[in-house]
Amino acid sequence: MTSLLYLTRTPFSVTSVLRHARHSSSLAGVANPLPASFLRGGTSKGIFLHRAHLPPDRSQWDAVFLGIMGSPDAQYGRQLNGMGGGVSSVSKICVVGPPSEAHKSAGIDVEYTFAQVGIRDSVVDYSGNCGNLSSMIGVFAVDEGMCLPRISQGAKTTGAVRTFNSNTNKRIDNTFLVAERGGRFVPVLDAEQTSIAGVPGRASPILLDFIAPSGARTGRLLPTGRPQDAVRVALSDSREATLPVSLVDATNPTVFTSDRGLRSALGIPDRVPIDYAEFGVVDALERVRQAGARLMGLDPLTQAQPKVAVLGPPSPDDVDADVVINAFSMGVLHRAVPMTVGLCLGVAACVPRTLASDAVRGRRDAGELLRIRHPGGVVEVGAEMDNQGAVRSARVIRTGRRLMKGVVWW
Incomplete structure (x- = not known):
């Protein structure tokens, strides 16, 4: 059998691909492919999408996410037909969008929903959050023009973004290095500042600050009321x-x-x-x-x-x-x-x-x-x-890296 590769002289662009995008019969109006970024946050990798590019009806998201990741892969568990890598830490998707009016008035800059996509099955789980990928929500939002970072000048210039995770209904602040380019501040991820276990090389730090993290799912720090x-x-x-x-x-x-x-x-x-x-x-x-x-x-x-x-x-x-x-x-x-x-x-x-x-x-x-x-x-x-034993915040340093920006087929 002979395989033929047809080349075009027309330069590739996201716009040109989307202009000729196919649409699923069951999800009419949802572009295929979708604009996407592939980002590493901490020791995880995932696909980042704009909420506006997905159906308003969230019950339709699962089919899109499973197609993106190449799930279910019951026989091999490798997700070779999609962006997943056969392990849970790379079978992840973040959907990012502007805050609601209520959250905006409370100082939130951007909201996101995290999806953990099954590998061998068709389960898409929204019950929790990914702490590693949370570190890149602010960077993605600033890169995509969804919000501006809150600038602090010191020995180094940093930008802060207040994010809201819809899975746990919790605020998570991202703080990262920024540089002024073309009249706007952009995230700096390639500065060799620190390293984290599990990831080779060094990159600039991203501070994650989980505000009042208790009771993310159950409403209580100790759901049974007992320490053991x-x-x-x-x-x-x-x-x-x-x-x-x-x-x-x-x-x-x-x-x-x-x-x-x-x-x-x-x-x-x-x-x-x-x-x-x-x-x-x-x-x-x-x-x-x-x-x-x-x-x-x-x-x-x-x-x-x-x-x-x-x-x-x-x-x-x-x-x-x-x-x-x-x-x-x-x-x-x-x-x-x-x-x-x-x-x-x-x-x-x-x-x-x-x-x-x-x-x-x-x-x-x-x-x-x-x-x-x-x-x-x-x-x-x-x-x-605090003095009463309540948790004010939980913090950790992560690093991140942009891996790809373009479109993803589902």
């Missing part, structure tokens, strides 16, 4: 086990359990590393997650929320970390840590008698950043509490 609970779960070998958990809802709800509790339940000796890819471990943690979800009043069958994470002490020679975390996203061990889970851990460590607080006791002074060891390295997070 116990869940009894059936294991894959027909035994039952009871594990301690801390159920915490800050930035996103998370079920924390302990390395010691997991070892005890599965009969894993202290000297033997836990294999987080082994079926018995994965199955046990999913059952713990589901049990925690029920106690939190959440749907246990929704894999995206809550997350589940195992906490343990750093090794004796690890002087760079206060706690070790292994977190699961969509049933798979995360290669770094979902940033909302890291931030949730930072908050939980400030709440007395939680598993997180117990894990870091004596390892840091009050007010210091929490140093979290994850499979990709170390990340530092901070939480600010």
